[in-house]
Amino acid sequence: MFNLLIVDDFAIDRQNVRVILTDFNEIINIVGECGNGKEALEFVHENNVDIIISDIEMPFMNGLELAKNINMHFPNIKIIFCSLYDEFEYARKALVLNAYGYILKPLDKEELFKCLMSAISEIEESAGLKKEFDKLKNILENSKPQLLENFIKEILYSEATDEENMWEKAEYLESKLEKGFFKLVYIEIDEYESLTEEKTVEQKQFFTIKVNERFRDISVKFGGVPIIMLDDSHFVYIVNSSICCSVNEKCTDFSVEVVEKFKLSDISVTVSMSDICENISDIRNLLQQCMYLMRYKFILGNGKVIKTGDVPSGVDSC
Known part of the structure; x- marks a missing residue:
C-alpha cells in the first residue's frame, strides 16, 4: 500500500x-x-506519505511552494x-519541480491512473x-574482518x-593503523611438523585454530x-605507534608475552622482531627481515625472541 x-x-475537490x-x-x-501547502508540509513532517495530489492555487502556501519544500x-x-488553470507557466514549473503529472480539473480517472502508476x-x-543497497552494505560490513585481513x-x-x-583503505576498514612508526613481529610454531604428524587433517585444523585464538587473545590486550x-x-603482528620509543617498547612487550605464555603450554614458539620503518608501503621489507632472522633459531634455539642484534652480522633495516 502507498500512502497518499x-x-x-x-472540500468538494478533495471529495472528488x-x-x-x-x-x-x-x-x-x-x-x-x-487545505493548503502549509498544512500539508506540517502533515508530512508527522506522517508517512508516499504521494501527494495537490492543487496549485491555494492560500498561505500554494502547490508550487509546497513542491519546492517537499523536494x-x-x-x-x-x-x-x-489545477483549473491550463497555463503553460504552471506546467513548466511543475516539470521543473519533478511533478509526476499536471492534470486539469475536473480530473480524468485514466490520466490520474497513469500519473499514479508512474x-x-x-x-x-x-x-x-x-x-539491494542495504543488503550489499550489510554484506560488506560483515565482510570487513576478512577484508581487513586481506588488506594486511x-x-x-x-x-x-x-x-x-x-x-584510505586502512581508514575505511577501521584498521587502527596510524601514521608514524612500524615494527613487525613474526611468530613460528616450533617443531610444527612433529607436533602434528600424527594428527588427522581435522585435528590439525583444530590445533591451528586453538593456537590462533591464543595469539588473538594476546594481541587484543595490546590493541592495534x-x-x-x-x-x-x-x-604476523604489526606493531604501530606515532612515537618511536613506544613502538619499540610495545613490540618487545608483545613478543616476550607471546613466548612466555606458550612456555606455560606444551607448545613452543619462536618470535623474530624487525627494525623500524616509517612508511606503510615498506612493511613488506620488514617481513622479509623477520623471515631472515627466523633462520637463526636453529643456532639460537627455540622459544626465544630474536632481534637484529642477535645475529652475527645484523640485517639491513627498511
Whole structure:
C-alpha cells in the first residue's frame, strides 16, 4: 500500500479525488487531507506519505511552494498537480519541480491512473534499489574482518607504493593503523611438523585454530591491528605507534608475552622482531627481515625472541 495525501483548498475537490481513488483502494491508502501547502508540509513532517495530489492555487502556501519544500526535505515523496488553470507557466514549473503529472480539473480517472502508476513505479524501483543497497552494505560490513585481513596481507606482500590509497583503505576498514612508526613481529610454531604428524587433517585444523585464538587473545590486550595467520605455523603482528620509543617498547612487550605464555603450554614458539620503518608501503621489507632472522633459531634455539642484534652480522633495516 502507498500512502497518499490530498491537498486542495476546496472540500468538494478533495471529495472528488477520494471518489476517483476508490478504484485504487487496493494499492492506495489515503492518509489525510489538507487545505493548503502549509498544512500539508506540517502533515508530512508527522506522517508517512508516499504521494501527494495537490492543487496549485491555494492560500498561505500554494502547490508550487509546497513542491519546492517537499523536494528539499522529502525528496522521496512524489507529487501530482491538479489545477483549473491550463497555463503553460504552471506546467513548466511543475516539470521543473519533478511533478509526476499536471492534470486539469475536473480530473480524468485514466490520466490520474497513469500519473499514479508512474509515481508508484519509481517508488518501487527506488525501494528495490535501496533494499539491494542495504543488503550489499550489510554484506560488506560483515565482510570487513576478512577484508581487513586481506588488506594486511596486501601490505605484507604487495609491492604497491601508493601510500595515499593504502591509507584510505586502512581508514575505511577501521584498521587502527596510524601514521608514524612500524615494527613487525613474526611468530613460528616450533617443531610444527612433529607436533602434528600424527594428527588427522581435522585435528590439525583444530590445533591451528586453538593456537590462533591464543595469539588473538594476546594481541587484543595490546590493541592495534589483529594478528594475521600466514599459514598453519606462521603468524604476523604489526606493531604501530606515532612515537618511536613506544613502538619499540610495545613490540618487545608483545613478543616476550607471546613466548612466555606458550612456555606455560606444551607448545613452543619462536618470535623474530624487525627494525623500524616509517612508511606503510615498506612493511613488506620488514617481513622479509623477520623471515631472515627466523633462520637463526636453529643456532639460537627455540622459544626465544630474536632481534637484529642477535645475529652475527645484523640485517639491513627498511
